[in-house]
Amino acid sequence: NKTREQLTKRIDALLSAHRKFDDPFWEELEEVLIMADVGHQSAGKLLDRLKARVRKEKIEESEAFREMLRQELAAIFPEPKSVAVPQGPEIVLVVGVNGVGKTTTIAKLAHRAQMQGRKVLVAAGDTFRAAAIEQLGIWAKRTGADFFTKGEGADPAAVAYEAVDAALKGGHDVVFLDTAGRLHTKVDLMDELRKIKRVLGKKLPGAPHRCLLVLDATTGQNALSQTKLFNEAVTVDEIILTKLDGTSKGGIVVAIALEHNMPISFIGLGEKMEDLRPFSGEDFAKALVN
Amino acid sequence: MFDSLADRLQSVFKKIRGHGRLDEKSVQEGLREVRLALLEADVNFKVVKDFVDRVRDRAMGQDVLGSLTPGQQVVKIVHDEMVELLGGEHLGLQLQGKTPAIIMLVGLQGSGKTTTAAKLALHLRRMKRSPYLVPADVYRPAAIDQLHTLAGQLGVPAFASTPEMKPVDICMQAREEAVRKGLDVLLVDTAGRLHIDELLMEELVAIKAAAGPQEILFVADAMTGQDAVNVAVKFDELLDLTGIVLTKMEGDARGGAALSIKSVTGKPIKFVGMGEKVSDLEVFHPDRVASRILGMGDILSLIEKA
Ligand SMILES: Nc1nc2c(ncn2[C@@H]2O[C@H](COP(=O)(O)OP(=O)(O)OP(=O)(O)O)[C@@H](O)[C@H]2O)c(=O)[nH]1
Numbered sequence: 001n002k003t004r005e006q007l008t009k010r011i012d013a014l015l016s017a018h019r020k021f022d023d024p025f026w027e028e029l030e031e032v033l034i035m036a037d038v039g040h041q042s043a044g045k046l047l048d049r050l051k052a053r054v055r056k057e058k059i060e061e062s063e064a065f066r067e068m069l070r071q072e073l074a075a076i077f078p079e080p081k082s083v084a085v086p087q088g089p090e091i092v093l094v095v096g097v098n099g100v101g102k103t104t105t106i107a108k109l110a111h112r113a114q115m116q117g118r119k120v121l122v123a124a125g126d127t128f129r130a131a132a133i134e135q136l137g138i139w140a141k142r143t144g145a146d147f148f149t150k151g152e153g154a155d156p157a158a159v160a161y162e163a164v165d166a167a168l169k170g171g172h173d174v175v176f177l178d179t180a181g182r183l184h185t186k187v188d189l190m191d192e193l194r195k196i197k198r199v200l201g202k203k204l205p206g207a208p209h210r211c212l213l214v215l216d217a218t219t220g221q222n223a224l225s226q227t228k229l230f231n232e233a234v235t236v237d238e239i240i241l242t243k244l245d246g247t248s249k250g251g252i253v254v255a256i257a258l259e260h261n262m263p264i265s266f267i268g269l270g271e272k273m274e275d276l277r278p279f280s281g282e283d284f285a286k287a288l289v290n
Numbered sequence: 291m292f293d294s295l296a297d298r299l300q301s302v303f304k305k306i307r308g309h310g311r312l313d314e315k316s317v318q319e320g321l322r323e324v325r326l327a328l329l330e331a332d333v334n335f336k337v338v339k340d341f342v343d344r345v346r347d348r349a350m351g352q353d354v355l356g357s358l359t360p361g362q363q364v365v366k367i368v369h370d371e372m373v374e375l376l377g378g379e380h381l382g383l384q385l386q387g388k389t390p391a392i393i394m395l396v397g398l399q400g401s402g403k404t405t406t407a408a409k410l411a412l413h414l415r416r417m418k419r420s421p422y423l424v425p426a427d428v429y430r431p432a433a434i435d436q437l438h439t440l441a442g443q444l445g446v447p448a449f450a451s452t453p454e455m456k457p458v459d460i461c462m463q464a465r466e467e468a469v470r471k472g473l474d475v476l477l478v479d480t481a482g483r484l485h486i487d488e489l490l491m492e493e494l495v496a497i498k499a500a501a502g503p504q505e506i507l508f509v510a511d512a513m514t515g516q517d518a519v520n521v522a523v524k525f526d527e528l529l530d531l532t533g534i535v536l537t538k539m540e541g542d543a544r545g546g547a548a549l550s551i552k553s554v555t556g557k558p559i560k561f562v563g564m565g566e567k568v569s570d571l572e573v574f575h576p577d578r579v580a581s582r583i584l585g586m587g588d589i590l591s592l593i594e595k596a
Pocket residue numbers: 096097098099100101102103104105126129132179180181182242243244245246267268269270271275399400430482484
C-alpha cells in the first residue's frame with residue numbers, strides 16, 4: 001500500500017532530518033488512520049495522545065515513534081474476559097448484521113473446540129434465510145460437530161430452548177447458536193434476539209454464557225452503530241472481526257474499543273474452518289500502520 | 291436511504307445559507323463541515339478531498355448568479371457536484387444484443403449477490419422477460435441450494451448446477467438450456483471472492499469471455515468503509531463492470547461507499563437493495579437522491595427560477 005509506505009518513509013525522513021513533527025506530518029498520519037476506517041473522531045483522539053507523548057518524551061527517532069504508535073494503538077484494546085466454565089454446556093450466542101460471516105465463524109469456532117477435545121453442538125437458529133440451515137448442516141458435518149435443527153420457519157427461540165435440552169442430554173461441552181443476520185435498526189428483529197436470550201437464561205441459568213458480535217472488517221463507521229444496538233439488545237461480550245484476509249484494515253475496531261471498550265477475541269482470515277486466529281492488539285496495530 | 295448524511299449536510303447548509311455575505315473564511319468553515327459529514331458517511335478520503343477542492347475552487351471563482359445569496363450559491367455548487375458524483379438519470383438494464391441476454395453478479399463475500407439475483411429475477415419478470423437463475427457458486431456451502439430455494443419462492447426456473455461442475459461449464463450449459471426452454475435472460479450468481487484472489491478473479495474473467503454477458507453488476511454492501519474503492523477498482527479493471535448494486539441500504543448506513551464507488555469507476559448505480567425479501571429492490575435515481583441528500587427542494591426551485 002502506497003500511503004502506508006509513504007508514511008513510513010515520511011516518518012523516517014522527518015526524523016532523520018531532526019526536524020519537529022509538523023502539521024503536514026500529523027495530517028498525513030490522520031489520513032492513514034481515516035483510510036483504515038478508524039474514523040475522524042477516533043483518529044483525532046489518538047493523535048492527541050501521540051502529540052502529547054512526543055512532546056513529553058521528546059521522541060525524535062522514527063523507530064521510537066513507530067513503536068509508540070503501536071503501543072498506543074494496542075493499549076486501546078481490552079482483554080477478552082475469561083468466562084468461568086459453567087457446569088454443563090457453555091452456550092454461545094452469535095449475532096450480527098447480514099452476511100458478515102456468522103455461520104462460517106461458528107464453523108471455525110466449532111472446529112477449534114473440537115480440536116481442543118470438546119464435544120460441540122451447533123444449532124440452526126437462522127430459520128429464515130434461504131438454505132441457512134443446509135449451510136450450517138454442511139459445516140457441522142465437515143467439523144464433526146453435532147447438529148441441531150427444527151427446520152425452516154421454526155421459532156428461533158424454540159430452537160434455542162430445545163438445543164439446550166439436546167446439549168444437556170447429549171453431554172455437549174459447548175453449543176454455538178447461529179442466528180439470522182439482521183440490521184440493528186430493525187426493532188422487531190432485535191426484540192427477537194432479546195427473546196432468544198431470555199429463553200436461554202430461563203432454560204439454563206447463566207446462559208448464554210457468551211454473546212459474540214461478528215463484524216465484517218470491510219465495514220466503515222456503521223459498525224459503531226451495529227455495536228451499540230446489538231450490545232443494547234443482548235449485551236455483547238466479545239467481537240469477532242472477519243474478512244481481515246482482504247485489503248481492509250478493520251480500523252473501525254479502534255473506534256469501537258475507544259467508545260465501547262469491547263474486547264475482540266478472534267479474527268477471521270478466510271473461508272475455511274481453519275482460518276481463525278486469536279486477536280492480538282499488537283499485531284493488529286502493526287498491520288494498521290506499517 | 292442516505293438519511294443521516296442528508297441531516298448532516300442540511301444543517302451545514304442552513305448555517306451557510308444564513309450568511310448574508312460569504313467571505314473566504316465562512317466558505318472554508320462550511321467546507322470543513324461538508325468534509326467531515328462525507329468522511330463520517332465513509333466516503334473515501336481521496337474522493338472527499340477532490341470533492342471539497344472542486345467545490346472550493348468553484349465557490350471562490352464563481353460567476354455571481356445575481357438573484358442568489360452567496361450562501362445559496364455555495365449550496366448550489368455542492369448540489370451540482372453531488373449530482374455529478376452520483377451520476378445523472380437512472381440507467382436501466384441494457385440487455386440488447388444476443389438472446390438469451392446474460393447478467394453476471396460479482397462482488398465480495400456476503401455482499402448480497404445471491405439475494406440480488408433473485409430480486410432481479412422478479413424485476414425482470416415484471417418487465418415481461420423470462421429470467422433463468424443460474425447458480426455458479428460452487429464453493430460456498432449450500433450456495434446452490436440458496437438460489438434454488440429463492441427461485442422456488444418466486445416460481446422462476448433455475449439451472450440444476452452441482453458443486454462438482456466448473457462455473458464456466460455451468461454458464462454454457464445453462465445458456466443452451468435457456469434456449470431450449472425459451473428463457474431470455476440468464477442471471478448468473480457467482481461466488482463471493484476477494485479482489486486480490488487472483489485465481490478466483492481469473493475465473494470471473496473466464497466466465498465473461500465464454501458467456502459474453504451484457505451486464506456485469508458489482509454488488510456492494512452499503513456499510514462498506516474506505517476500502518470500497520480498492521475493491522471496486524480491481525473488479526472494474528478486470529471485468530469492465532457495467533453497473534453497481536448497493537445492498538442493505540434500508541438501515542442506518544450513510545452509504546458513502548456509493549459515492550466512492552461511482553466516483554472511482556464511473557459506473558452507474560443501477561439498483562439499491564432495501565431489505566432481505568425478494569421484493570426489496572429499488573431502481574436508483576441519482577438525480578433524485580442527490581436532491582434528497584441535500585434537502586434542496588426549496589433552494590432548487592429558487593435556482594431553477596434564477
Ligand atoms: N474472505 C473471507 N470470507 C469470509 C470470512 N468469513 C466468512 N466469509 C465469507 O462471507 C460470506 C458470508 O458468510 P456467512 O457465514 O454465510 O455469513 P452470515 O453472517 O452467516 O450471513 P447471513 O446468515 O446471511 O447473515 C461467505 O461467502 C463466507 O465464506 C473471512 O474471514 N474471510
